[in-house]
Every structure is written in structure tokens, then in C-alpha cells.
Amino acid sequence: MEVWEKAYIKDSKFLESSHGMVGCVICHGGDSSVEEKETAHQEIVIDPSEEGCNTCHSDIALLNDNSLHTTLSGFKSKLEARGGDLSEGSALDTAFDNHCQQCHTSCGQCHVSRPDEMGGGLVSSHVFKKTPSMQNNCIACHGARVGDEYLGNNENVPGDVHWTQAGMTCARCHGQELHGTGMLVSDRYSNSASAQCEDCHADVWTDTDDNPQHQQHLGDLDCQVCHSLAYKNCSSCHVALDEEGVPCRTSEPSQMLFKIGLNPIRSAERPYQYVVLRHPPTCAGTCDYYGSDLLPDFDAEPTWKYATPHNIQLHTPQNESCNSCHGNADLFLTEDDVAPDEIEANRGVIVIEIPAPE
Amino acid sequence: MKLDRRGFLKASAGTAGVVLLGSQGLGTVARAASSGQDLAMLVDVSKCVGCWWCYAACKNYNSLTETIKPDPEDSPELSPDCWTTLFPLKKGDDWSLRKQACMHCTDAACVEVCPTGALSYNELGFVQYDREKCSGCGYCAQNCPFGIPQLGSNRITGAGVMDKCTFCIDRVSNGQPTACSEACTTGAITFGQRSELLDNAGKRVTELEKQNPSANLYGKTELGGLHVMYVLDEAPDTYGLPVDPQVPAAAEVRGILKWLGIGVTVAAAAGFGLNYLIARMRIARGGERE
Amino acid sequence: MKRLVLAVFGLVLLAAFVAAGCSVPPGPTPGEEVSSCVLCHTDKDLLKQTASVVEEVKSEATSGEG
Numbered sequence: 001m002e003v004w005e006k007a008y009i010k011d012s013k014f015l016e017s018s019h020g021m022v023g024c025v026i027c028h029g030g031d032s033s034v035e036e037k038e039t040a041h042q043e044i045v046i047d048p049s050e051e052g053c054n055t056c057h058s059d060i061a062l063l064n065d066n067s068l069h070t071t072l073s074g075f076k077s078k079l080e081a082r083g084g085d086l087s088e089g090s091a092l093d094t095a096f097d098n099h100c101q102q103c104h105t106s107c108g109q110c111h112v113s114r115p116d117e118m119g120g121g122l123v124s125s126h127v128f129k130k131t132p133s134m135q136n137n138c139i140a141c142h143g144a145r146v147g148d149e150y151l152g153n154n155e156n157v158p159g160d161v162h163w164t165q166a167g168m169t170c171a172r173c174h175g176q177e178l179h180g181t182g183m184l185v186s187d188r189y190s191n192s193a194s195a196q197c198e199d200c201h202a203d204v205w206t207d208t209d210d211n212p213q214h215q216q217h218l219g220d221l222d223c224q225v226c227h228s229l230a231y232k233n234c235s236s237c238h239v240a241l242d243e244e245g246v247p248c249r250t251s252e253p254s255q256m257l258f259k260i261g262l263n264p265i266r267s268a269e270r271p272y273q274y275v276v277l278r279h280p281p282t283c284a285g286t287c288d289y290y291g292s293d294l295l296p297d298f299d300a301e302p303t304w305k306y307a308t309p310h311n312i313q314l315h316t317p318q319n320e321s322c323n324s325c326h327g328n329a330d331l332f333l334t335e336d337d338v339a340p341d342e343i344e345a346n347r348g349v350i351v352i353e354i355p356a357p358e
Numbered sequence: 359m360k361l362d363r364r365g366f367l368k369a370s371a372g373t374a375g376v377v378l379l380g381s382q383g384l385g386t387v388a389r390a391a392s393s394g395q396d397l398a399m400l401v402d403v404s405k406c407v408g409c410w411w412c413y414a415a416c417k418n419y420n421s422l423t424e425t426i427k428p429d430p431e432d433s434p435e436l437s438p439d440c441w442t443t444l445f446p447l448k449k450g451d452d453w454s455l456r457k458q459a460c461m462h463c464t465d466a467a468c469v470e471v472c473p474t475g476a477l478s479y480n481e482l483g484f485v486q487y488d489r490e491k492c493s494g495c496g497y498c499a500q501n502c503p504f505g506i507p508q509l510g511s512n513r514i515t516g517a518g519v520m521d522k523c524t525f526c527i528d529r530v531s532n533g534q535p536t537a538c539s540e541a542c543t544t545g546a547i548t549f550g551q552r553s554e555l556l557d558n559a560g561k562r563v564t565e566l567e568k569q570n571p572s573a574n575l576y577g578k579t580e581l582g583g584l585h586v587m588y589v590l591d592e593a594p595d596t597y598g599l600p601v602d603p604q605v606p607a608a609a610e611v612r613g614i615l616k617w618l619g620i621g622v623t624v625a626a627a628a629g630f631g632l633n634y635l636i637a638r639m640r641i642a643r644g645g646e647r648e
Numbered sequence: 649m650k651r652l653v654l655a656v657f658g659l660v661l662l663a664a665f666v667a668a669g670c671s672v673p674p675g676p677t678p679g680e681e682v683s684s685c686v687l688c689h690t691d692k693d694l695l696k697q698t699a700s701v702v703e704e705v706k707s708e709a710t711s712g713e714g
Contacts, residue, residue: 003701007689007695023415043426055408
């Protein structure tokens with residue numbers, strides 16, 4: 001998006017809407033009586049939604065204030081679980097502000113413009129969109145993993161059937177849950193309102209007469225174990241500031257892998273024994289630039305995480321027959337799949353005994 | 359023509375009397391505006407969340423100087439550049455806000471005292487004004503029980519004209535609602551037939567009274583009936599509204615004095631004219647005698 | 649002569665006052681779109697002209713995927 005395009009209001013639709021009929025200054029400040037740009041933009045507020053939506057949309061704002069997109073509590077909880085000190089001004093806190101904080105989104109960055117992380121810019125001539133744009137908002141940030149999987153951008157791996165066959169956008173499954181439940185949660189799987197396959201496919205629990213595989217494995221295996229394909233796994237991300245003090249990062253090239261492991265977050269809602277695991281970029285030395293041993297308890301959390309790859313298929317190599325999965329060591333996360341310095345961290349998820357062939 | 363002093367005095371008193379009665383008659387016609395067909399607004403303070411969009415819409419529509427959303431701590435005052443604002447009432451940690459602007463009274467003191475007729479009643483019930491006719495005398499500002507009219511002031515001469523809420527006369531005459539009521543996000547400001555709004559207001563007050571005995575309706579009969587009425591959750595004076603406002607006695611008197619003044623001036627001019635004619639006649643007659 | 653000068657000066661002063669008094673700022677015109685924000689931000693060409701070139705603050709040192 002060109003710089004000028006980011007602030008261009010193409011048609012009058014917005015100006016006639018309830019948000020647009022009261023002039024620009026009430027939210028953005030500035031001076032609407034002068035034509036000279038610098039003077040008009042004095043004390044301008046580029047993103048008034050950091051504070052401004054709460055007055056009228058108080059019920060949503062109350063929930064959203066504690067959402068993952070706002071608080072980034074998902075990142076924070078993992079860092080703290082690893083012994084990280086995120087108190088104000090600490091080394092880790094600085095690292096967080098420089099790098100992780102970029103993922104924070106305000107109301108406007110989903111509903112009016114593109115996220116700051118992507119350079120901002122009006123998505124729809126300033127019209128307030130109840131449902132954010134899949135391409136401009138969701139995939140703008142969640143592109144490398146989920147976006148590419150879902151759309152089928154990974155080589156040799158088809159896209160998710162919900163997209164390729166049903167044309168469903170992100171919002172079809174992930175609606176109000178994104179505003180959170182009002183409570184601070186430690187990760188996205190703790191959100192009781194998050195999307196479940198059963199929301200639409202509840203019949204898998206009742207059609208087991210026709211489906212011996214479901215009969216056998218429901219509740220024991222996560223849906224993705226049988227219905228998902230290879231997905232991106234990253235590693236060795238290191239963040240730093242370059243010579244000019246600009247935040248930067250490096251990481252190893254990603255690998256397309258499919259690994260089944262033990263469920264690290266077993267609960268009543270997720271009773272599965274085996275689930276699909278993904279390796280995110282984090283490593284013990286991720287924040288080394290900012291200080292040594294900033295995560296003293298790194299092994300407290302596995303580095304192979306509960307994953308729900310968005311490349312669902314009905315038929316996959318591993319669900320062709322019993323033995324395409326049973327006895328197939330490649331599919332499972334075994335000790336030799338895990339980097340030596342991460343084995344301790346992943347004790348809880350490494351599969352020691354692969355299910356035997358039938 | 360023979361006209362002695364007594365005759366002259368009788369004639370002028372008679373003229374003045376006729377003129378006075380005439381002006382009273384005009385007043386009665388003007389006050390009949392509140393017939394039930396007139397338009398009004400109802401402001402329900404309990405529904406206001408303090409978004410300031412009524413303020414912003416008014417500024418935007420009337421091309422006044424726009425500002426960023428104000429803080430209730432620092433609520434803007436009414437001015438020639440600000441025709442509606444929010445009167446802030448601190449309630450614990452929170453604020454209760456009352457939209458404040460011209461009340462568009464049925465018996466408007468400003469209309470009564472305006473010497474140039476710039477302020478007048480519109481047939482739809484509200485108080486309109488013609489900026490071209492305003493002399494900047496400030497009588498309206500001095501006599502309004504709510505302190506609404508605001509006068510501008512030229513830095514050198516002090517001259518200025520009055521500005522206030524126009525009830526969006528251009529919009530309203532075209533069947534559109536006022537800008538503030540349209541912009542209101544919670545429905546705290548409603549616009550429509552005054553009789554209908556009164557009905558709704560009554561029901562709302564009854565509803566509020568269950569939780570809050572102080573709930574009341576302001577503007578039903580005050581000053582002949584206001585065209586901006588309030589459903590309040592506290593006594594009116596808590597919200598800066600005068601209890602039982604009246605058109606100031608001075609305004610009433612001024613109404614009379616205005617016509618008396620005109621009458622006296624006319625009488626004086628007539629007197630001069632008559633005197634001239636009589637004197638000329640007498641001089642001519644005196645000349646004849648000699 | 650002195651009186652004439654004084655009289656003329658007085659008249660000029662009076663005229664100045666009257667002129668200043670007559671120049672009451674024009675009333676706002678309701679319904680007209682005079683907000684410069686909208687005038688500029690709906691004009692593609694004007695935006696292109698006045699757009700500031702924002703330095704992309706992406707470090708050269710960044711590599712790998714996001």
C-alpha cells in the first residue's frame with residue numbers, strides 16, 4: 001500500500017455512517033479549519049481506538065481489554081513460566097517492548113485499518129468493519145503459518161478444505177471469541193469460547209456406526225492427528241537491535257514437518273492423549289542480545305507446542321489405513337526429532353512408545 | 359384647528375394605549391406556538407454515556423471550530439463557537455452529563471426583549487434568530503434564565519452578534535432530525551413531536567422512579583413549555599437548571615417599555631409637527647390682524 | 649484650519665470604528681462541507697502530493713520468516 005493510499009477515503013460511504021457523520025476532529029484531534037498539512041496535523045491522534053471505543057462499546061471493550069490480542073498475555077505467560085522477569089524496565093521487558101509488543105492490536109487495527117505491524121493503512125476507506133478482512137487483517141499478521149497453510153501456499157501441501165471447497169473466511173469460525181471472555185488467559189486454548197470442530201461437526205460423535213476409525217479414536221486423538229497435513233516449523237529465532245538500534249531478528253529456515261506427540265495441555269475439553277505438535281521459533285537463546293539467562297527455567301515449557309494446523313483434509317496419508325499411522329515412526333515426535341538442548345523441555349510430549357502396527 | 363394642551367395630552371395617551379394593547383395581542387399570538395404539533399427534543403440524562411457526539415455533530419454541521427473529545431473535568435463553555443456542550447456532574451468516580459444548549463422556550467425571554475426582532479418564534483415551535491438583524495446589544499444574554507445566548511466580541515470595538523443553537527432549522531424544515539439527536543449513539547437524545555416525546559418521557563420517569571425517587575421530567579410546563587426537555591435522575595438544580603424559571607420581570611417591563619418608548623417618540627414627533635403647524639398658523643393670523 | 653483638521657480626523661476615526669464594528673465575522677454556514685480534513689483526505693492527487701516518504705523501519709539484519 002502506498003503511503004498516500006493509507007489515508008485515502010475513496011467514497012462518501014464512511015462520511016454518512018454513524019462514525020463518520022460527526023467530523024474527524026472529535027476522535028483524531030488536529031485542526032479542521034486550516035488547509036496546511038503540518039498545522040492541521042498538530043497533536044493529531046493517529047489511532048484513537050487505544051482509548052476511544054470504550055465509551056460507547058463498553059460491553060465489548062470490557063471483554064477486549066483482557067483479550068490476547070490486546071494484552072499479549074499468551075506470550076507473557078510462557079515467558080514467565082520459563083522464569084522470565086517481565087517487571088517494568090527489566091532486560092526481558094525491553095526485549096518484549098522491542099519485538100513482541102508489535103503484535104499488539106487496538107480495536108482500529110482490526111476493524112478500520114491494517115495492523116500497525118503491517119504498516120497500517122485504511123482497509124475500506126475508513127468504514128468500520130464488523131468483520132475484519134481476512135487478507136488485510138488476519139493473514140496480514142497470521143500469514144506465515146496459518147495463512148499459508150489455510151490458503152495452500154505451501155509447496156506440495158494443499159490448502160484447508162474449509163477454504164478450497166467451502167470458501168470460508170477466518171471469521172466464519174473465529175468470531176466473537178477474539179474479543180476474549182474478559183478474563184486474562186494464558187493462551188488461546190484456554191478461551192472457553194474458542195472454535196471447536198464439533199461446533200459444526202457434532203455428528204462425528206454419533207455417526208460412529210459408519211466410521212470405525214472414529215469409533216476407535218474419538219477423544220483419544222485430536223482431530224488434526226488424522227485430518228491435517230505437514231505444516232511449517234521454525235527454530236532458532238534470535239532478536240536483537242542492529243547497528244542503528246532498529247529491532248531485527250534472525251531465524252533458521254522453516255521446515256515442513258508433521259509430528260504427533262503427547263498432549264501437553266490435557267484437560268476436560270481436550271482429553272486427547274495424542275495431538276499434533278508444532279515447533280515455534282523460540283529457543284533458549286532467543287533474547288540473548290538483551291542479557292544472559294533471561295529465561296532460567298527454559299525447560300519448564302516444551303518447545304513442541306499443541307497445534308491446530310489449518311490444512312484439514314478428509315483423507316490424509318496417515319488415515320488411509322490403520323498401519324499408515326500405527327508403527328510409522330516418522331509421524332511421531334521421538335527423541336531423535338528433538339534438538340539435544342531441548343530434550344528436557346519436551347520430556348512431557350515426546351512419544352516413547354509408538355503405537356504398534358495392527 | 360383648535361387644539362389645547364388638554365386635548366393634546368388626551369390624544370397622545372389614547373394613541374399610546376392603543377399601541378400597547380396591540381403589542382399585547384401580538385404576544386398572545388406568538389405564545390400559541392406550543393400547540394402539540396410542534397417539534398421538540400428530549401434528553402434522557404440516564405442514557406448519556408458521555409461520548410460527546412452531539413457536541414461533535416453540532417460543530418461539524420454548523421462549521422464551528424471542532425475539537426478532540428473533551429474531558430468532563432474541563433467541559434467547554436457555551437460560546438459563539440460552541441452551541442451545545444455537556445454540563446458535568448461528578449458522581450463519585452464517575453460523571454453524569456447533561457446536554458446543555460438553547461431550551462427553545464415557548465415563552466422565551468430572549469424573544470421578548472430583542473429590540474431588533476432578530477430573535478423570533480418559528481412556527482415549528484423553536485426559537486430562531488436572524489444574524490443579520492442582530493445589533494449585538496446583549497439583552498437576550500442578560501435575560502435568558504438559562505444563560506444560553508452567547509455574544510461574540512470584536513477586539514477593538516467590542517461589537518458582536520449573538521449565536522446559539524438553531525435547532526438545525528435547515529434540517530428540521532426538510533423533515534430531518536437535528537444533527538445532535540441523529541448522532542446520539544445511545545438514544546439519550548430523541549427528536550420528534552413534542553406531545554409524543556412527553557408521553558415517552560412520562561413513561562421513562564415512572565420507570566426510573568422505581569430505582570431512583572429523584573427522577574423527574576423538566577420542561578413540561580416551565581416557561582410555557584420547553585422544546586428541549588429533560589428526563590433527569592437528580593433534582594434540576596443539581597444539574598445547573600433553575601427551578602421554576604421565569605421570564606425576568608425586567609423583560610416583561612421591557613416589552614412594554616419598548617412600545618411605550620416608540621409611542622412617546624411618535625407622540626413627540628407628532629407634537630413637534632403640530633407645534634410647527636399651529637405656530638405657523640398663529641404667526642400668519644397675527645400678521646393678518648395687523 | 650485647526651478645527652477642520654480635527655473634524656476630518658474625527659470623521660476618519662469614526663469611519664474606522666464603524667468599519668471595524670461592521671466587520672463581524674460571518675456566521676457559520678450549516679450543511680456546507682468546509683472541514684479541511686475531508687477536503688484533503690478524499691482528494692487522491694492532493695494526498696499524493698503531500699504524502700511524506702516514511703522510512704520503512706525494517707532492519708536490514710532481519711532474516712527468516714515471521
